[in-house]
Amino acid sequence: MTEPILSVEDLSVRIAGLHILQGVSFTVAPTGVTVLLGRNGVGKTTTLRAVVGLTPRNGEVRGAIRMGAQSLLARPTHRLVRGGLGYVPEDRCVFAGLTVAENLRLAERRDTSPAYDKVYALFPELDRRGRQRAGSLSGGQQQMLAIGRVLLNDNRLLLVDEPTKGLAPKVVTEVAEVLERVADSVPVLLVEQNLAVVRRLARDAVVLAVGKVAWTGGARDLLLETALTRSLLGVGSAEVHH
Amino acid sequence: METVVLLTLTGLGLAALYFLVASGLSLVFGLADVLNFAHGLFLGVGAYATWWAAGNLPGAGPDGFGFVVAVAVGVAAGTLVAVLVELVLIRPLYSRTIEQVLVTVGLSLAGVALLQATWGADARPFPRPDWTREVTGVLGAQVPNGGLLLIIAAVLVLGAILAFLRWTRYGLVIRAGVENREMVTALGIDVRKAFTLVFAIGGAAAALAGALGGVYFGTVSPGQGGSLLIFAFIVVVIGGMGSVVGSAYAAVAVGLLQQFVNYYGTSGLGDICVVGLLAAVLLLRPQGIAGKVATA
Ligand SMILES: Nc1ncnc2c1ncn2[C@@H]1O[C@H](COP(=O)(O)OP(=O)(O)OP(=O)(O)O)[C@@H](O)[C@H]1O
Ligand SMILES: [Mg+2]
Numbered sequence: 001m002t003e004p005i006l007s008v009e010d011l012s013v014r015i016a017g018l019h020i021l022q023g024v025s026f027t028v029a030p031t032g033v034t035v036l037l038g039r040n041g042v043g044k045t046t047t048l049r050a051v052v053g054l055t056p057r058n059g060e061v062r063g064a065i066r067m068g069a070q071s072l073l074a075r076p077t078h079r080l081v082r083g084g085l086g087y088v089p090e091d092r093c094v095f096a097g098l099t100v101a102e103n104l105r106l107a108e109r110r111d112t113s114p115a116y117d118k119v120y121a122l123f124p125e126l127d128r129r130g131r132q133r134a135g136s137l138s139g140g141q142q143q144m145l146a147i148g149r150v151l152l153n154d155n156r157l158l159l160v161d162e163p164t165k166g167l168a169p170k171v172v173t174e175v176a177e178v179l180e181r182v183a184d185s186v187p188v189l190l191v192e193q194n195l196a197v198v199r200r201l202a203r204d205a206v207v208l209a210v211g212k213v214a215w216t217g218g219a220r221d222l223l224l225e226t227a228l229t230r231s232l233l234g235v236g237s238a239e240v241h242h
Numbered sequence: 243m244e245t246v247v248l249l250t251l252t253g254l255g256l257a258a259l260y261f262l263v264a265s266g267l268s269l270v271f272g273l274a275d276v277l278n279f280a281h282g283l284f285l286g287v288g289a290y291a292t293w294w295a296a297g298n299l300p301g302a303g304p305d306g307f308g309f310v311v312a313v314a315v316g317v318a319a320g321t322l323v324a325v326l327v328e329l330v331l332i333r334p335l336y337s338r339t340i341e342q343v344l345v346t347v348g349l350s351l352a353g354v355a356l357l358q359a360t361w362g363a364d365a366r367p368f369p370r371p372d373w374t375r376e377v378t379g380v381l382g383a384q385v386p387n388g389g390l391l392l393i394i395a396a397v398l399v400l401g402a403i404l405a406f407l408r409w410t411r412y413g414l415v416i417r418a419g420v421e422n423r424e425m426v427t428a429l430g431i432d433v434r435k436a437f438t439l440v441f442a443i444g445g446a447a448a449a450l451a452g453a454l455g456g457v458y459f460g461t462v463s464p465g466q467g468g469s470l471l472i473f474a475f476i477v478v479v480i481g482g483m484g485s486v487v488g489s490a491y492a493a494v495a496v497g498l499l500q501q502f503v504n505y506y507g508t509s510g511l512g513d514i515c516v517v518g519l520l521a522a523v524l525l526l527r528p529q530g531i532a533g534k535v536a537t538a
Contacts, residue, residue: 054424057337081430093425095418106418107429149429 003068005030005157005187006051011063013043013050020046022211023063028157033179033188033201035219038208039234044191045090047208048159051189052087053077067157082109084156088163090191092146096135100126100145103134107149114152122178123148140171147178158188164197176200195233199223207232247383249501255389255458257497258396262451263474264481264489265403266324266444272420272484274437276332277339279346281448281474282467283327283353284320288449289368289462290357292316296369304369312369313453320449321442328441333434350468357464365463368456375460388458395454396493399447403486412439420484473500476516480523482530491531495519 004027013021020043028034036044046055054077055061065072072080081087095103104126108114120127123144129137134145143163150158163179164172176197179188183201192198198205202219214232215222223229267281295302295315302312331349335341374391377384407413415436419426426433451470456462477496481488496516504512523530 052428054428076432077424077427078430078432081428087428089425089428093422093428095421095425097421098414098418102414102418106414106426106431109430153430 002030004028005067006189007064007066008047008051009064009066011047011050011061011065013046013055013059013061015046015056015059020211021050024208024211024213025063026206026213026216028187028189029204030187032203033183033190034204034206035198035202036189036191036206036208037193037198037222037233038214042208043211044208045161048087048161048189048191052085052159053080054087084154086150086153086155086158086186088146088150088158088160090161090165092139092142094134094137094142094145094149096133098134099131100134100137101130103145104149104152107152109153112153115154116152119148119151122151122181138171140167140174143167143171143175144178147175147182151182155186158182158186160188161191162193163190164192164194172197195223195229243381244383245505247381248385249505250498251380251383251385251393252389253498253501254494255386255392255497256501257493257495258389258392259451259455259458259470260474260477260497261396261490261493262392262399262447262454263470264477264493265399265486266440266447267471267474268478268481268484268486268489269403269416269420269440270437270444271478273416273423273433273440274332274336275339275423276336276342276437277346278332278441278444279343279471280327280349280353281346281444282471283350284324284445284448285452285455285467285470286353286357286464287323288316288320288452289456289466290316290361290452291319291449292453292456293366293368293462305371309369309371313450316453317446317449320452321446324441324445324448325438327445328438332441333437336434336437350471354464354468361464363464365461368460368462370457370460374457386458388454388460392454392458395450396490399450400486400490403443403447406443407486412436416440473516476520478530480520480530482532485530485532488530488532 006028009025011021011024024047036047038044049055050061051065051072053075061073067085125141126145126148134142137145163175167175172194180201190201198219205217205219205222206213207215209232263281263285267278270276270278292312292315296304296309296312299315302308302315327349331345332342335345374388376387378387378390407417415426415431419433419436423433455466473496477489477492481492499515499519500512503515
């Protein structure tokens, strides 16, 4: 078994007095997609944000988070990101008032040359729409931009939070295709509710329930066990085989 | 007609003063969520440093190039104080609003007290080139040159800040940070450097307001910054936090309103109307004229 790229040990997060994560432990394989699942409000976003150091000031994080041999806790977000942790947040968070080109330029770094070729090859739309305000892009285009700006730099691990949320079925497929290609070269920790996308992309799965890890294993094994899927995720088998 | 022209131009002079103070205040609040009550201190430092330099610094003086040097010294002093305030007092207190308010209010009181202790509480005559005391005929109105100087300076500062925001890397970081600071850090950018920078820009603009306000009013006194700051805050709220252009529009609206109502109504009524305008904007458009966008 190869060393995991990310290991989360006994992670506990309290925000404003709420004990949201209560000792979460899991690892992320150094290749492929690991999916983080769980019902709404179970703490998936909270987990990703804790990894990238974005727990709000009124929150408290305990436990250990390591990328390779390096401890991530208590390091400022911009350092973590520069160290190769790419973060695509839930709801995209593109800068609505800036143009597409400006959104991308913001992600450029002084010490490395940005991989515009790679990004524009994946998302030709971003090249064409450089001068458009990001706020006026469609949801799918905004998601492309949110992923594209992270791919301008080399990453050791990508954290991607619900990239298909609120998108039309055709666009969901496009986003899934892109993530599949991206995952060829960099490991991804993905939060995703769409089980068809999960089946397509994920090799490993981690399921959260009430602030703890309820299940870990192969994503395929999880999806095959419809009763398990239903009890952990609250979805029916019809949706699984959709 | 002459009266209207005169009131318009003196109103714009006042607006220029408000804008110079409000632009920095607005950027600092928009980017860093800091309500900086010590911003008036930067103005005071700029005014007194200019005043001191004109009288004491070799090469500086009340006239010609010497006056330019004196103003430059004032602006440099205001910038330096602003940067020090950010690094030493504000930085440890980010996202602790109450503490920030207490510290900046305390600092502005202490600053005024320090200026008073050093140079006395009374207004002092401000060194200024002779031509600023004269008037220029504009459409028949006799407009004080000091006011015109303020207007020109404010327009130049507005242009410079907009160009900086639009075309530089740090400008881009500031615009993005005003929109979503957290996401800027999530792209690997140390947004705190931009905080220091907006304090520096704000400090410089406020110090310039101090120096040129001294020229306009002909005197300098320790409390000047504080009273201007109240109207500058109103301008920031009306214009929209974080919007430089919004601040410019709001400054013009407030300056003209004050000047005209104070002249045609009773003196002091203009200030009340400004508060009325503030209330109206807060009710109808709480995000201000331009909302939370750093450019437009
Ligand atoms: N800043 C905060 N303050 C208070 N409570 C919070 C905060 N952030 C998250 N929570 C709470 O923590 C819980 C977990 O939230 P989180 O966003 O991590 O869930 P999630 O699994 O990502 O949900 P979803 O599938 O809906 O995105 C929720 O009950 C949420 O209300
Ligand atoms: Mg979430």
